[in-house]
Amino acid sequence: MIISPPPGGPGWLELATTDPERSTRFYQDVFGWTYQQVTDGTGQGYVVASLFDEPVAGFRGHRAAVRDWTLYLATPDLAATSAHAYRLGGGVLETRPHVVPGVGAKLLVDDPSGATFGLVQPERGFTAGLPGTLVWAEFVTRQAHLADRFFGALFGYGQRQFGDGRATDYVVHSLGEDSVFGRVRMDPGTPPEVPPRWIAHFEVDPDLGFDRTLHRARDAGARLRFRPYSSTLGKVAVLSDPLGTRFAIIDPALASDWDYRSAADDPYDD
Known part of the structure; x- marks a missing residue:
């Protein structure tokens, strides 16, 4: 739509x-x-x-x-x-x-x-919000509080913390009832040369499903960054395309209990 x-x-x-x-x-x-x-x-x-x-x-x-x-x-x-x-x-x-x-x-x-x-x-x-289109975005950064202050002041987002804010720090920025993006604190063990980044999440076609979409992407030249994981938003795989651009596929039909994994768990800048 x-x-x-x-x-x-x-x-x-x-x-x-x-x-x-x-x-x-x-x-x-x-x-x-x-x-x-x-x-x-x-x-x-x-x-x-x-x-x-x-x-x-x-x-x-x-x-x-x-x-x-x-x-x-x-x-x-x-x-x-x-x-x-x-x-x-x-x-x-x-x-x-x-x-x-x-x-x-x-x-x-x-x-x-x-x-x-x-x-x-x-x-x-x-x-947006349909199979084959953008359905979610995550912003991964070391300077989480600085980013929250900036975006909150820029657009007046509401901010809801998931996790304890220390070991797990995932904040959803929203406009009213509508979520806009998730801000993720980068893992402390991430090498210092790895920059902050945005990860666009695209919804899979339900007629194709998660596994077949993942196989299709890999057959087309994508690299799987790490093992797929589940969240309350859906099952997610973070990949890089043949030129190295990161993106994710997500299947909302396979949503499960949140385990707080995200694109922040990929520590590599390659």
């Missing part, structure tokens, strides 16, 4: 890749996405991915390898929200918005704990 996101809700999802053709082929093989090539406001090519003719994500070329999908949070006033992010200690990474037809105007921002996310003033909604 195409959603019109509220301020602070997921507004777009994007992959910057050194090889757009290889990246798009992989996600087409796994999720059945189709693609439309558009020209952005700078005259550069941009690929809009769709599922059943509804937009689900974007791809843009990038000179260096990028290890994560970028989640964009929606705002009705991009200039005001990016200025607010800067005042809160964020780093605005672009001097002017990147405008994509059918998507909107967007900017990249580093939060104070060091991970990149996006702000978007959407031209339209995008499809």
Whole structure:
């Protein structure tokens, strides 16, 4: 379903890749996405991915390898929200918005704990919450309290702690009754060179199921990061695509008691 996101809700999802053709082929093989090539406001090519003719994500070329999908949070006033992010200690990474037809105007921002996310003033909604699309995102960081203060002040998220906040520190950021993303404190044993990161979670097709989706992804060139685990959200496998970008598949039908595992348990930056 195409959603019109509220301020602070997921507004777009994007992959910057050194090889757009290889990246798009992989996600087409796994999720059945189709693609439309558009020209952005700078005259550069941009690929809009769709599922059943509804937009689900974007791809843009990038000179260096990028290890994560970028989640964009929606705002009705991009200039005001990016200025607010800067005042809160964020780093605005672009001097002017990147405008994509059918998507909107967007900017990249580093939060104070060091991970990149996006702000978007959407031209339209995008499809999420269905099989083959984004259904959840986790933000993994060492500086958990710093991240919570920043995002809480930026969009006024409600924050609910799961775990004891020490040995297990998982906070869900919400708008009213709607969860937006989970913030995970990185395992203390993680090597210091491993950066904070976002992990986009895509729902499996129930007609295909978890195991067959995982096999399909591995046949297409994905690497399984560690053993699949279960949570109250569903059964999860964290993978990296053929170019090394991390993502997860999740099957809500296989939800079970929460065991507090997450993408934070992958300590490797490779």
